[in-house]
Each structure stands twice: as structure tokens, then as C-alpha cells.
Amino acid sequence: MSDAALDTPSESRSRERFDDRVDINPKITNREAFRIVGRSLGYLARVKGLFAAKVAFSLIALIPGLIAPWTGKILIDQVILKKPFNDAEVPFPPYFQPVVDFLRGMAPMEIMLYLTALFAGLLVVYGRGGLGISLEPGRDSATISEGKISAGGSGMSGLLGAIELLVDIRLNQRLANGFRTLLFRRLSRLPMKTIDDHRIGDSVYRVMYDAPDLPSVCFSFTLAPLFTVIGTLIALYQMGATYSTVAPELIWVSLAMFPIALLVTIPLSAFVRRIQQASRAAGTATTNAIEESMSNLHAVQSLGGMDREAQRVESRSRESFRRFRHVVLTGIGVGFIGGALGGALSIFVMVTVATSVIGGIMTPGDYYALIGLAGTIGGAGVGLGMVWIGVQSEVAAVRRVFFFLDMEVETPATAHERLAVREGVSFENVGLTYPNGHRALANVNLSLNLGELVAFVGPTGAGKTSLAYLIPGFYRPTEGRVRLDGRDIAEIDLDSLRSQVSYVFQEHLLLNESIRGNLKLANPAATEADIRRACDAASATEFIERLPDGLDTRLGQSGDTLSVGQKQRLCIARGLVRDTRILILDEPTAALDPQTENALVNALRQAAEGQLVIVIAHRLSTIRQADRIVFLEEGAIREVGTHDGMMAIPDSAYRRFVELQGGDVGTV
């Protein structure tokens, strides 16, 4: 799949006007659409049983179509008009002849009794009409998607319809949820570099809402057309078997509706598609605007941006509604054309049959049999043309999912090895260049051992985080090697490698879980004692105890119920609870007051006795406690040493850095 799936800026006008971050690439060639459909069909293998059941039900649903025209005819001719069966008139189809023979000679009301019994039987088994459950979907992608995933319907009702509906719902759910879970699994395995690209990172989860379109792509191109065609053939057979001698033109005209409908709908489909896409793009933009302002509510309020946000949502919402009305108008237009075609066909049938009836060639009952058959055939033509219109947006959605499924992911472990670091990490001539050409690290040689507390120090943008990211394999070096106990980490499977490294990020990300759940996320096997120890070390115990539910307090979105400092301490505790040989903390103390910080650094010092603890820090009080300080500047290591050692060198870069910090050299 080409990059086109992830927007190129010049692509479309709607793209420039709306910053919808999800691909709404309007261009899907027919060839690509077919390829996507083909690939989608592969997923049917996962739901073979249900799919087979659906096919079987669709076949069974055809049976009433074979009976209804002829019972209808008998009801009118033999019951209401009291005519006897007359072999000189238009014949019944061969398969129905036994029924005719059975009823022959009966009085009208006797026939009616049998017909009523038959109708009652059909009512119980097949019901009246179809079944479909339409609940109101929301306008946002999330709720529409949830509605689609549980969609279901049946061409029957009654006993068979009930079973088919349940089968259909489960089939859609299985298929879509399997697809969605597969996608979810892949997304969680995207490499850090991809996630860091915000264009992808921000839109990742919205793709999840595209997954439920899969069933519809699968069925719109397979079952729906297949059974339309079968239904048409059956109707044609019935017409052919009965009316081919008295009114052959009826068969030809009904058949002609097929190409005519296709000729009208296919060119129209391009137009309808464009309108629909514009509308969907606008809808997505509205969703984005609302989501963004809701998730940044604190910032929006503090900055006095409420009115601006409300206006932004309003204008986008207005635009999306305006476009939706265009879709409605177009729908009316399409419906008008379809209605006109259908109307023309029924008038033709009406005139032909009525003329035949007047001429004594047909009976009034033939009219009711024929109008239904012609309708089936004509409707099929229009229906097939519409398939192409309807399926376009779903193909686009499924394509977005495939795009993410095809993205390069970190290979999950095939065979886990029990890894236990004994020595430490070493960097050999390591360099790192981003895809955009930015050179983050160059020529790094460094050896870090268990038992050390190491500080990575340097100005903003010096490459401290990039260097640390290499250890758990978040980034891969573009030059040189990173070794763990002498082994190139490129050869170690990621899960084993990461089981040895804990990483605490600068951003304090907590999940909508209890505090305990957040800590257990890092180490599901952690005991109560492990959790308490980690909280103590991170100075989190005190505030946790003050919370109403203690460790079981549930956190809001991104842990909003806590202050920044509290979140930071929880994140550190989460790092500690994993109890790995290597612990990396990125700016752990930025939001902590000195007292808390001291307690933490002391805890880290203790932890460092058997572990390698790496701290990325700006604060002198943290840095100076390190066993070794690695001072970086512009992606290269300038100096390595202890605080006192490097301070003793008069013109060292580190010393200049510390002096600027202004907190040292005995201000007290």
C-alpha cells in the first residue's frame, strides 16, 4: 500500500480546510477497491460457521418468493372472482402444478381455507416482511462504530427471521471485533518512532472506529449481489415458465431494467461518493475539534479560550451539517431517479397486463403475480448499482485499517529467553539519525555497570533521552552497537530485553484505573509488600493514604485528580515496582520539592546497589548524588566523571553548566 493512504498535504481541498488527522483520501480507484475487498474477504475464514449459516438462511429466505405470486393469483382468480382453474389460460410454473391439481374443483371458500392455513404456516416460519433493528446512532465516529459492529438484519421474520437476525448480529460482531482486536494488537506494537510522529500518533485510535466497516465490505460485495442475482434468476425462471408465450416483451423489458439501472447509478456513484466524502471529512473535523477541546479543558479554561473553542466547534459542526444536507439532497435526487425508473417499469407492466386481461389473454390474478416478479427484477438492477455507491466509504475505512496493519511493527517475541543482566550496558560508536535527517547522537562510547547511579546531564536537546531510549530498544541505533552483558541488543528479542529495563517518562501518564491497577500494570505479579515498598521509595505513601480509597482510588483521565508532583511520584513508583536490573528515570524530580526529591534520590541510591539506575536530570541536587555524570552536548558525550572531579577542572563544560544553575558554590 502506498503512502497515499496517509494524507499527502496536496491531496484534496477538504484536507486544507479541515485538519482531520485521519486519512480521508478521496481517490480510490476501482482496482484498489477490488483489491481491498478481496483482502477483506480473507477474514471470512475466521467466521466460517456463522457465515455458512448466513448463506443457508439467505437461501431459505428465497422459498416464499417461489410461492407468493401463485397463491396470490389463486386468491384473486379462484376465490374472489370464483373462476374455475382453466388450462387454456396462462399456466402455473411446473413445480406449482401439484398444488393446482390438489385445489382443482374445490369451492372458492374451500380453497380459501387451505390458502389461509398456508399463510398461517408461513407467518409462523417466515413471518411478515423482514427484521431490522435500527437504534439511533450518534454522530461521532465512536458511537456510529459501536452501532455498526452490532448491526444485523434478516429478510425474514418469524422463527427463521429471529434465528437469522441473531446469527447475523453475532457474525458482524465476531468479524468486526476480531478485526478490531487484531488492529489494536498491532497498534500497541508500533515502534516508538512511529508513535512519536504525531500525525500518526494522534489518529491511531480513530482508526479503531473504522474496523466495524469490515463486515459490510465483505457482504456488500458477496452475499448481497449474489442473492440479488439468485432472486432475479428465480423470478426470471418463473416468468419464463409461465408468460413467455403470452407476453415475452415483459421479460425483455424487466431484463432491460438491469443495464439501464447500472448505466444510471454507476456514473452517479462517483458524484455521490465525492459528496459523501466531503461530508464525512467535515464530520471528522467536528469530532476532532470537540475531542481536542474536551481533553485540554484545563488549559482551555485557564487561557480564556472557552468562547474560541465553542466557536470552533460551532463552525465545524455547522459546516458538517451543511454538507450532510447536501448528502440528503443528493439522496433525494438518487431516490427520484430510482423511483422514476421503478415507476416507468410498473406502468409498463400495468398497461401490458391490463391490455392482456381486457383482451382475455390473462386473468386479473396474473396482474398481481406479474407485478411482483417484475418488481423483483427491476429492483435488483437498481440495487446492484447502489452497492457500488454504498460500499465506497466503507472501502475507504477498511483501507485505513489495512494501512495501519501493514505498518512496520516491533516483532513480538517468538521465543522468550530468561534474561538476567549481570554486568551492564555498553555503547560502541553509537550514532542515531532520525528519518528527517536530524542527527541526535554521534559516536557515543560508554559503559554503564550494575550498582551505579548514573546521571545524564546536558542542555535541552543534547540527546539525553535519545541515548536512554536506545537501552530498552525504543529506538534502534543507526550506527554502532548497544550491548547488554556484551551481547548486541539487536539480537535479543524485545520482550526479554524490556523485561530487564524500567523506563519512567517525562510525561506523567496514568491510566483510568485504580492506583493499584496502575502499579500492577508494570508488574502484574507484584505483591502488596512490593507495592508498598515502591510507594515508600517514591514518597507516594503519604498522599495515597490521605486519598479516600487509598490504593484503590480510581484516577480520572490522565490522572487528573492528582497534582503534577503526585502523578510524578506514582510514575516513579510504577517504575520501581517492576524491580528490573536497569531503571531509567527521565527528569524524575522536575516537579518535586527538595524534601521529596532527597527522599527519592536516597531511595534510588539504595536501589542502585544491585541495579543500574540512570537518571536524566537538570537539578543539581539530583545530579550531584550520582556515582558518575555523563555530560552530553549536541548529541555527543563531552565529559564523564563525578561531580567533584569535574568541578575541579577549571574550564570544564560541566562546571560552566553548574555555575549557570546558580545553586552551588556555597550560597548558604
Place this chain on the structure above:
Amino acid sequence: MVIGLIAGYVTITGVDLFTNAVLNGQPIAPLQRLVLLLDPSYVDATALTADQRTTILVRLILYAVAFTLLIRMLADSLGVVYWETWIAQAINQHLRVKMIENAEHLSLRYQSHARTGDAIYRVFQDSRMISNIIATIILDPLEQGAGMLGAFVIIWFFSPVLGTIFTLAFIPIFLAVMWWTPRIQRLSWLSRQSNSDVTSRIQEVAASIRVLKANQAEDLAVARFDRDSRAALDYAYYLRLEIMLLLITMSTIAGATLIGADYLMANWTVLEDPTFLGGVFAFILTFTIWNFGAFQAARENNGELIGKYGFMFTTWVRAIDMAMGLNRAYYLLDLKPDVVEAEGAVPMPTPVAEVRYEGVSFAYDAGVPVLADVNLTARAGRTTAIVGATGAGKSTLMSLLLRLYDPDAGSIRVNGVPLDRFTIDSIRTNIAIALQQNVLFAATVADNIGYAATGVTREQVQHAAEVVCADGFIAEMANGYDTELGERGGKLSTGQRQRLSIARAVVRDTPILILDEPTASLDAETEQQVLANLADWGRERVLFVITHRLSTIRNADQIAFLNDGRITEVGTHDELMARANGDYRRFVAQETQGTAV
């Protein structure tokens, strides 16, 4: 009602002419002859000739086409559907905007407890719901109800027996609906709730994917998603199962009624019984006795009536589902903001000479005081550093100044006037804040800096960027100030994001500026430069800085030391350091020596 009857009559006349006259060759009624512009022989003959039948057929089709085109297509489709959509949207738009405004003005106290996914879900799902409910519960049933009454009248025209049967059929259908209503309600609620959980789960993973990776919790996340998702799907399934059972019950009752009616009518037709009022209306319809046309017309009318029954009750089921959604929407609309604007509030005066906290106390949750009896005065041209342990209440102190919350006791005065005399908008317009969380919006760098200011020029944006030393790295970005940033600021380092946040506050050019931990992620050199620039820029302004960093604190004109919600010391660095046993002195000692005391 009248429209329903007229439409019903037109349809029935069509059926009458087509069946009895065209297909069966019977004479037509006097009024029909007049409308079709035919001579009297059509009424008087005992049987119509082939030519006469063909003539009626042609005229009937012409009328039908004209009627359909004029009434159905024009009025129904073009006009009604479009305008209905438009009206529904207008209502929806209004509600949606109202809800998001309300959500944004709500106290953060509510927000901090609610899950964002849930809030979004509500705004969307439910605002649509309200406009739909108007269409579903009010407009459609009105329209359908008129048709239903029409169909009922026609049934009675044919036969009181049929009328009674169809009236009685209503009862079991009604009972079925009443029996299922509470079950559907309960499942609808559960289904919505669990869908909301799945939505939140998906968003959460996107937001915290790094943490999941670092903790190898990918599989755990997948498992949780799977669990939530299955629960949601099961509820959706059982909800639909119940609805399906109801629908099938209804349609079976309806179907049985229709089949029974068919049998009765067939019998009457075979016996050529008179219809109930056919004789009275003989001049307009040829339904004096039960004949082919009467049977066909009554049959279609029965189907129509049962269809309307079905529609009414299906609407009811959908309404139940919607009402569940509405419950949630009204919850959001009914929440009252904690901070309300006083009557006759005036704009905050500028320039600001002084900000004074007088005995301010505040608690988020009753019984857990965050600030207690805070007194503090900050003057223009001076920098006030607010220092204290994590959780001492520093950020809360500033939130009160912005009126994100109101103090429980005491007051904050600007130029001597209590804050609650001013309009909330004017307060927030005159205070700029650089937040601890460096939120960036999905927009260009320039738009991010100019986010909260109105009508800023590119020069002003650039100037602000220079003040915070961000000009350099912005210039190096692919499109400079026009580079697009993502929701969470994508590729920028924390330090860079922090500087953009400060620039955003600076560009607003307000008399009061608050910097909340502005320099935590900046290295010392950059920090010094930024602070020097800010001091220079802020000569006429009241400047608050919340910080832990000593290098920042030392340069402040006054330091307020906050301990457990109380200001224990206020003074300059030198003054406070001179206090032998002072809190601040102990704080500095810890900071510089890095050892526990």
C-alpha cells in the same frame, strides 16, 4: 386527519377503477366518470367494452403519474425530507454548542472526576438524540397518526366487524410493548454505558502507549480492551435480542389479524354480501357489495393500518432507547458551574497596580483544606515567587486568581476591588498563565503561540518567541512558524514545549502573568536567559512564578513560602535567608546540599 382521508380516498378510487373497471369490466361510479371526463355510458352499461376499459386505464395512469409527481415527489421528498433534516440539524447544532460551552465553563471539579471519553460521548450521542426525539416522538407520529385515523375510518366504512377486530388487535400488541419496555430500558442503559467504556479504553491506549510499551503491558492492554469490548458487544446483543422478540411478537399478532381478515373478506366477497356503507357512497365508489375491488381496497387498507400500528410501537421502542441517552445529556446540561458571574459585573480595570489575597481559604473537598487564611500582596513591576513543598497549594492559589474556583472564605482584590465584581471573561483576558502541563494544540507553531490572544500579528508572535528563547529552534523547524503540531506536541522536546507555553502567555500582553513551574525542563543556561528576558519584559506587570528552582527564586522581588496551605514567610531571598530557623532557609539548604535534614 382530513389529509389522511383524502389520500385514502384517492388510493381507494384508484384500486376501484383498476380492479373493478379495467380488470373486471364493471361500470364505474358517477363521480369517477366526471373526474375522468367520460360519457355517461361508462356508468349505465352492465359491462364495459374492451375499448372503454382501455380508455379508463390510460386516463387512470395519466392521473396517477400526475398525482405522484405533484404530491409525492415534490411535497414529500424534496421539501419535507430536506427541511426536516434542516430543522433537526438546527436544533442539534444549538444543543451541541450549548453543551460544549457548558462543559467548558463547568468547574474543573466536575471535570477532574469525569472521564473525558464519557463527556465526549455524551455531547455527541445525546445532542443528536434530542433533535431525533423531536422528529421521532413528535413529528413522525403526528403524520402517521393522521394516516392511522384515516385508515380506521375506511375500515369502518367497509365493515364494523373488521373495525372491531383491528381495534382489539391493538390490545395484545400494547401489552407486549408494556411488558418489554422496562427490559429494553435496562439493557439500553447498560449498552450505552459499556460502549462509553470501550471508547475511553481506546482513547486511553492512544494517549499512554509509551507507558504500555515501557512496562510491556501491551498484552494486558489488549486483554482489557477485549474484555470491555466483549462486554459491550454482549449488552448490544442482548438489547437487540429483546427488541427482536418484541418485534416478532408484534408482527405475528399483526400478521394473524391480517390473515383472519383476509379469510372473512374472501367469504363476504364469495357470498356477495353488501359492505357497511358502500350503498351510501355508491355515487363515488362501486363498493356497494363485496366485490373484487372492495376486497383489494380493504386488504390494502388493512395492511396500511397494521403498518401504522407497527410504526407507532417501533417508535416507542426507539424512544425508550433515546430517553436513556437524554438522561445522560440532561445531566450535563443541568450541572451548574461553581463559579458564577455576579449581577452587574464590570470588566477588570487595567492597568493592575496590585493583587491582594485577604484571608483566603479553600478546599476542593470539604474537610480537606488546601489553602487556609492566605494573605499576600503582589504589586506591578515586581516578581513574586511562590515556593513550597509539592501539594502545598501553590497552583491552587493561582487558580483562585483566575476564578477557576472561588475561595470558601476571604477574598482576592485587584486594585482593592474584590475579584467577584469583575466579569469572568475580563479576568481571564487580563491574566496570562503558562501552565505546568505544556498543552499544545493541533495547529501551527504560530497559532499555538497566538492561541489565547486575539488578532496578534506575526511580529508579536515572533517577539514573544524571542522573549522565551524559542525563536532559534522554531526557525530550524521544517516550516518555521507554520510547522504543524499535534495534539500533544509531537516531536518537540519537553523544554521546547515549555517555552512555547510561556510564549503563549507572553504574547497575550496582559497586566498579570503567572508562570507555573515555567522552567522545570529547561537547562540552566536557557532558563537564565528566559528569566532575564521576562524580567525585562514584565516591568509594568504583576508577575507570579511558581517554582522549585533556586536560581529562579533568588531573582524574585519577593518570595512567599507556602507550607501546608499557609503562607509562613514573605520576603526577599536575603531577608528570608537571614532567619535562623526559617522554613525558606531550610528549603534552600536541602536544595543546594541535596541531603535530607
